[in-house]
Amino acid sequence: MTKTHTQLYRPLIAVGLALTCAVALSQSVIVQGSGPGNVQGTGVGNVRGTATPAPTSSNYCDGRFTVWSDSTNVVVDNDSGLTWTRNANLDGTKNWSNAVAYCSNLTYATSSDWRLPSIAELSRDERYGGTTNGLADAYPSTNNPALPLGHPFINVQSDDYWSSTTYTEDTLDAWYAYLANGDVWYDNKISYSAYVWPCRGP
DSSP: OOOOHHHHHHHHHHHHHHHHHHHHTTOEEEEEOSSSSEEEEESSSOOOSOOOOOOOEEEETTTTEEEETTEEEEEEETTTOOEEESBSOSSOEEOHHHHHHHHHHOOBTTBOOOBOOOHHHHBOOGGGTOOTTOSBOOSSOSSSSSSOTTOOOBSOOSSEEEEEEEOTTOTTEEEEEETTTTEEEEEETTTOOEEOOOEEOO
C-alpha cells in the first residue's frame, strides 16, 4: 500500500514539535569553559564564547605592593599609585641621558609609557626632595636593599639608581638614590653611571 504525504511527514513533524517545546521551555545550555567550571545559560538561542577567569592579585608588605596574575612582570605601589618593573635591573648602568632615553623608549609588559622616576617618586628621604610615598626607604634604612622586608621585586641592586630630577645648583648633575641604605645624592649626568628603574603612572 502506498503511503500518503501526511504519513511520510509525520516523523518530521514530531521532531519539529519536540525542538519547539525545548525552546519554549527555555532549557539550559551548558558550554564547557576554558577556565574552572562551566559557563551556563538559559533561554532561547545559543551561548557562545570562552570563559576567562578574572585576574587575581597577590599583596605584599601589608598591602603596599600588588602583583596581578595577568601582569606578573610589574608591581603596583599602592602608596603612590605608580607601577614599577618587577625586575629592578633590566639593562645595567647608564649615564643620566641614556637612562632617560632608555625609559622613554622602553616597551615592557605591553606598556610603552615608562619613564625615569623623579627623586620624589624614587625616595622617601625628605632631606633632598624625597616624599613619604616614594619607593625606597629614607636614610638610614635598616634594610638592604632599602625596601620593606618581603617586597616582591627581583634583581634589586644595592647601589645607585638615577632619578630624573636635575640638581638645581648645578644643572650638569642629577639626583640618585643609593639602595643599600636609602641615602640620596647627586652626580654628573654625563660621566657618572647608575642603575635604571623604570616607572609609569600618575
